[in-house]
Amino acid sequence: LVISSRGRCHCMDAGVKFIPPKQIEKIEVYSPSQSCPHMEIIATLKENGEQKCLNPESKFAKNFIKNAQKQKRSLG
Amino acid sequence: LVISSRGRCHCMDAGVKFIPPKQIEKIEVYSPSQSCPHMEIIATLKENGEQKCLNPESKFAKNFIKNAQKQKRSLG
Numbered sequence A, B: 001l002v003i004s005s006r007g008r009c010h011c012m013d014a015g016v017k018f019i020p021p022k023q024i025e026k027i028e029v030y031s032p033s034q035s036c037p038h039m040e041i042i043a044t045l046k047e048n049g050e051q052k053c054l055n056p057e058s059k060f061a062k063n064f065i066k067n068a069q070k071q072k073r074s075l076g
Helices: A064-075 B064-075
Strands: A024-030 A040-045 A051-054 B024-030 B040-045 B051-054
Touching: A024 B064, A064 B024, A064 B064
Parallel strands: none
Antiparallel strands: A024 A040, A024 B024, A040 A051, B024 B040, B040 B051
């Protein structure tokens, strides 16, 4: 777990660049704020509820919503 | 508030198509699941903690992470 329970930012490092979309239950995107100067993205995994930081600079993060929408069909 | 406290999906309707990024504290993106067949995006507002559903089909939602990153500079 790379998420600190207290402190300024949630993520301790830049985070991973990719998580298979099917594994993701939800993501939380925190805007830069006074307590943390950069955006943070935290993904919660379906299987075990594990939380992972996702690098906001990654292409995957930038297109996450688009990526996740493509997935919809597979649930059809 | 358009968020139901119980039930299958969080959002009662398609949601708004735009929220000024500066007003957003965080967004939560829920993947389609067995309890709700479509993606849902819930934005929490800085000012009052109000939660609003954001339309996942909107251009704004699709580019939210990119949009929010552009903002970073303004906090410089």
